[in-house]
Amino acid sequence: MTDVKTRAGALSTREHPHLGVLLSRAQRLLYDRLLERFAAAGFADLRYAHGGVFSFLPESGIRLTALAERARMTKQSMGELVRDLESLGYVERRQDPADGRARIVAFTAKGARANEIGVRALRNLEFEWGRQLASGRMAQLRATLETLTDVGAT
Amino acid sequence: MTDVKTRAGALSTREHPHLGVLLSRAQRLLYDRLLERFAAAGFADLRYAHGGVFSFLPESGIRLTALAERARMTKQSMGELVRDLESLGYVERRQDPADGRARIVAFTAKGARANEIGVRALRNLEFEWGRQLASGRMAQLRATLETLTDVGAT
DNA sequence: AAATGTCGTCAGGTTACCTTACGGTTTCGC
DNA sequence: GCGAAACCGTAAGGTAACCTGACGACATTT
Numbered sequence: 001m002t003d004v005k006t007r008a009g010a011l012s013t014r015e016h017p018h019l020g021v022l023l024s025r026a027q028r029l030l031y032d033r034l035l036e037r038f039a040a041a042g043f044a045d046l047r048y049a050h051g052g053v054f055s056f057l058p059e060s061g062i063r064l065t066a067l068a069e070r071a072r073m074t075k076q077s078m079g080e081l082v083r084d085l086e087s088l089g090y091v092e093r094r095q096d097p098a099d100g101r102a103r104i105v106a107f108t109a110k111g112a113r114a115n116e117i118g119v120r121a122l123r124n125l126e127f128e129w130g131r132q133l134a135s136g137r138m139a140q141l142r143a144t145l146e147t148l149t150d151v152g153a154t
Numbered sequence: 155m156t157d158v159k160t161r162a163g164a165l166s167t168r169e170h171p172h173l174g175v176l177l178s179r180a181q182r183l184l185y186d187r188l189l190e191r192f193a194a195a196g197f198a199d200l201r202y203a204h205g206g207v208f209s210f211l212p213e214s215g216i217r218l219t220a221l222a223e224r225a226r227m228t229k230q231s232m233g234e235l236v237r238d239l240e241s242l243g244y245v246e247r248r249q250d251p252a253d254g255r256a257r258i259v260a261f262t263a264k265g266a267r268a269n270e271i272g273v274r275a276l277r278n279l280e281f282e283w284g285r286q287l288a289s290g291r292m293a294q295l296r297a298t299l300e301t302l303t304d305v306g307a308t
Numbered sequence: 309a310a311a312t313g314t315c316g317t318c319a320g321g322t323t324a325c326c327t328t329a330c331g332g333t334t335t336c337g338c
Numbered sequence: 339g340c341g342a343a344a345c346c347g348t349a350a351g352g353t354a355a356c357c358t359g360a361c362g363a364c365a366t367t368t
Binding site for chain 2: 023029031125149
Binding site for chain 2: 346
């Protein structure tokens, strides 16, 4: 019988935030760092939401509808992101030769360069963060999150 | 020299989403489940953003400005959330006897009940998710995220 | 060649924040 | 004590990042 009778004031305390708070903070931290690195590399006009495009656009290009599905958002919303990135010169849209209705969204040369920066920055951040943790913990973090998001558990 | 020359197409592929994607998915999954449980318990009018209040409001009540700081948002934004929850009957504001400028935001009886549901749901979800992972992994997930968000690494 | 379905856009919300400005209180320095 | 500075909360207005509904252009099916 300890004194800690789990009377649990708020959902979480300032000292011990709950899992949701921890997840948002980690995510925000990661994206802030990532955007800093984009900016430092000369791509200061990239915004948080553009990640939805960069994160799911394959080098070979992809249709808007498919891209939206991957990013788990509506085609309308993705359409706006793509239009925005197009006007900034990161992606372009060309007619799909195989289907008159469709167009293929793909990186421009500039977009590919930015993407490369992003890939490196993410790898680098993961490495740096991993060094501040006990050995193997970063790999376990990834694995744990993959399992949880795969299962879509209870 | 493997075949995997890290030509890394997009920031991440559909099969191997990057850390940021994993973090958002886990977070979204968690909050969706949490809101489902609130709804099932009769608190269907609670929205995602209300978490900013529930997550940081102590039983003893707190000033708006302090609450906003804890949740890391502006007092204006927090003010709107609190006003909303007040009109829904979850919190109330009373004059701070110690300071004429300030008012204390605190749970109503209804709010305290909802908070209790939330505390339990989070504990339960963490437990259920933990069962689908190797032993000790959920605890490690928390610990790892705490370390990362504490440090605000690199 | 008509019905039906898919691709993307247009129009018009909503949510969840933010900045600037300000009107009341308290506290602090003198 | 008394003006200056600091703090508490609100008001007003804006923006980013989504969403739904409707539709016109093209494809596929039958």
